[in-house]
Amino acid sequence: xxxxxxxxxxxxxxxxxxxxxxxxxxxxxxxxxxxxxxxxxxxxxxxxxxxxxxxxxxxxxxxxxxxxxxxxxxxxxxxxxxxxxxxxxxxxxxxxxxxxxxxxxxxxxxxxxxxxxxxxxxxxxxxxxxxxxxxxxxxxxxxxxxxxxxxxxxxxxxxxxxxxxxxxxxxxxxxxxxxxxxxxxxxxxxxxxxxxxxxxxxxxxxxxxxxxxxxxxxxxxxxxxxxxxxxxxxxxxxxxxxxxxxxxxxxxxxxxxxxxxxxxxxxxxxxx
Amino acid sequence: xxxxxxxxxxxxxxxxxxxxxxxxxxxxxxxxxxxxxxxxxxxxxxxxxxxxxxxxxxxxxxxxxxxxxxxxxxxxxxxxxxxxxxxxxxxxxxxxxxxxxxxxxxxxxxxxxxxxxxxxxxxxxxxxxxxxxxxxxxxxxxxxxxxxxxxxxxxxxxxxxxxxxxxxxxxxxxxxxxxxxxxxxxxxxxxxxxxxxxxxxxxxxxxxxxxxxxxxxxxxxxxxxxxxxxxxxxxxxxxxxxxxxxxxxxxxxxxxxxxxxxxxxxxxxxxxxxxxxxxxxxxxxxxxxxxxxxxxxxxxxxxxxxxxxxxxxxxxxxxxxxxxxxxxxxxxxxxxxxxx
Numbered sequence: 001x002x003x004x005x006x007x008x009x010x011x012x013x014x015x016x017x018x019x020x021x022x023x024x025x026x027x028x029x030x031x032x033x034x035x036x037x038x039x040x041x042x043x044x045x046x047x048x049x050x051x052x053x054x055x056x057x058x059x060x061x062x063x064x065x066x067x068x069x070x071x072x073x074x075x076x077x078x079x080x081x082x083x084x085x086x087x088x089x090x091x092x093x094x095x096x097x098x099x100x101x102x103x104x105x106x107x108x109x110x111x112x113x114x115x116x117x118x119x120x121x122x123x124x125x126x127x128x129x130x131x132x133x134x135x136x137x138x139x140x141x142x143x144x145x146x147x148x149x150x151x152x153x154x155x156x157x158x159x160x161x162x163x164x165x166x167x168x169x170x171x172x173x174x175x176x177x178x179x180x181x182x183x184x185x186x187x188x189x190x191x192x193x194x195x196x197x198x199x200x201x202x203x204x205x206x207x208x209x210x211x212x213x214x215x216x217x218x219x220x221x222x223x224x225x226x227x228x229x230x231x232x233x234x235x236x237x238x239x240x241x242x243x244x245x246x247x248x249x250x251x252x253x254x255x256x257x258x259x260x261x262x263x264x265x266x267x268x269x270x271x272x
Numbered sequence: 273x274x275x276x277x278x279x280x281x282x283x284x285x286x287x288x289x290x291x292x293x294x295x296x297x298x299x300x301x302x303x304x305x306x307x308x309x310x311x312x313x314x315x316x317x318x319x320x321x322x323x324x325x326x327x328x329x330x331x332x333x334x335x336x337x338x339x340x341x342x343x344x345x346x347x348x349x350x351x352x353x354x355x356x357x358x359x360x361x362x363x364x365x366x367x368x369x370x371x372x373x374x375x376x377x378x379x380x381x382x383x384x385x386x387x388x389x390x391x392x393x394x395x396x397x398x399x400x401x402x403x404x405x406x407x408x409x410x411x412x413x414x415x416x417x418x419x420x421x422x423x424x425x426x427x428x429x430x431x432x433x434x435x436x437x438x439x440x441x442x443x444x445x446x447x448x449x450x451x452x453x454x455x456x457x458x459x460x461x462x463x464x465x466x467x468x469x470x471x472x473x474x475x476x477x478x479x480x481x482x483x484x485x486x487x488x489x490x491x492x493x494x495x496x497x498x499x500x501x502x503x504x505x506x507x508x509x510x511x512x513x514x515x516x517x518x519x520x521x522x523x524x525x526x527x528x529x530x531x532x533x534x535x536x537x538x539x540x541x542x543x544x545x546x547x548x549x550x551x552x553x554x555x556x557x558x559x560x561x562x563x564x565x566x567x568x569x570x571x572x573x574x575x576x577x578x579x580x581x582x583x584x585x586x587x588x589x590x591x592x593x594x595x596x597x598x599x600x601x602x603x604x605x606x607x608x609x610x611x612x
Contacts, residue, residue, distance in 0.1 A: 123438025123459040177606035188595035199471040216327040227316035
């Protein structure tokens with residue numbers, strides 16, 4: 001199973017690299033053929049990555065949320081799946097693969113050099129709320145990434161020939177709405193689980209606080225859209241800010257501050 | 273333009289004078305005045321300012337020095353009142369005009385903010401979280417309930433099915449007047465007892481001590497819980513401080529980390545002198561006594577020790593209900609936007 005997982009992972013990495021090269025060529029030459037090939041390569045990578053995830057799940061017999069490596073593997077798989085769904089129509093966000101492919105490569109690369117050993121699920125993580133909380137966290141992050149990628153397309157001059165601004169403007173508020181709802185479910189399920197595990201539903205932990213900041217940012221964006229008529233590049237800036245807040249909450253906070261989410265610093269009750 | 277914006281841009285007549293009117297007309301005039309005030313309060317800028325303020329304050333709590341948190345938390349609770357008033361005003365002006373699923377969802381989402389605020393305020397005024405330290409075989413009163421809790425055994429690495437559940441405390445809850453309940457407390461499985469929840473916190477070993485002072489005739493027996501979950505080479509120090517007994521000691525305990533109890537435990541005592549001279553030190557085996565002036569400290573043995581956290585949060589049901597009401601409202605308010 002481990003060998004099959006490695007084979008799927010390296011196939012995915014190679015296919016993502018090929019997708020990036022093809023998409024960059026397509027954007028540089030202004031041709032749709034390489035872009036379509038890039039999407040096909042990304043689809044192959046997605047299938048290979050899914051197979052790697054399945055092999056790991058069978059070997060470990062636990063949800064893929066135990067380590068940084070597993071979370072990145074699952075999260076990028078969800079994000080690429082969403083992008084492929086959105087890019088299925090010719091006027092969809094096909095050019096977005098040029099942005100997504102290198103990001104996924106970077107994330108997978110960073111994860112592959114961390115601990116990839118099989119581990120039993122830690123006692124503190126043995127709860128059904130783990131699946132709900134992490135799935136919705138990944139869905140929220142994926143929606144934010146899609147919103148940011150769609151917003152970025154408004155700034156790329158070449159991308160406008162592949163993705164009509166109307167298509168991007170249609171995707172942006174939808175991605176904001178999905179991100180808000182998924183983030184809300186993530187916070188709610190996290191609070192219930194924190195109460196079950198640690199005896200408190202909210203503790204102003206840095207990671208908790210930044211998830212709330214992200215939720216409020218997306219709430220502000222939705223108010224600006226509905227009440228003040230914001231759209232286009234203004235929303236694109238907000239999408240980038242929201243993604244930055246989430247990225248800092250996930251990757252920045254652990255470097256600078258202890259967090260009970262990582263079982264560092266002051267420990268919450270539960271002993272897990 | 274949103275429906276609310278159109279409403280606030282309509283020309284408004286001057287509010288009628290209230291004094292000197294018949295009661296029915298006066299009530300109508302007051303309602304009209306309240307409605308105008310609510311519409312002003314429920315403007316689009318209120319939500320923006322409230323959300324931006326909340327986001328800025330949350331970011332500040334992450335980076336600010338911890339000793340400033342209490343003051344700003346107090347201010348934030350004070351700001352909650354106008355925010356809640358703004359939300360209530362918005363609901364009052366909008367609810368009579370709800371015609372679509374999206375408008376209903378938005379109203380439900382905003383109403384959940386009021387529910388959440390009420391739940392959090394109720395919880396802050398009546399909740400508690402207290403530590404409870406027990407050694408194996410000891411019974412103590414369970415805070416917030418008329419009953420008691422006894423720690424029967426501390427089990428390291430409870431195994432259930434495919435996975436290890438981690439460490440577990442086997443306890444007996446005696447509710448007082450009812451039959452006793454035996455329970456296992458471990459990660460994600462607190463004990464629920466009459467609305468109070470008991471969580472497993474930290475654990476270790478506790479040296480049992482008997483202290484007597486020949487000068488005052490005072491004596492007591494107790495234990496000092498020392499967390500030993502970390503690698504056994506680390507030494508754990510804790511102060512022994514019993515009022516009325518002129519004895520302050522630093523205790524260190526180095527477990528042998530073999531089996532459920534440490535083999536050959538040694539207790540290191542450091543007793544400061546009242547005259548500031550060199551402290552009295554000693555390393556004791558179980559059964560040995562250290563003489564420190566007129567006081568004698570006997571090391572009686574070692575037991576497993578657990579610290580529980582006992583919590584009661586009466587507002588939790590309302591808070592969690594508010595969460596799910598918010599999710600339902602957001603889904604109905606935003607889903608049509610996703611489908612459009």
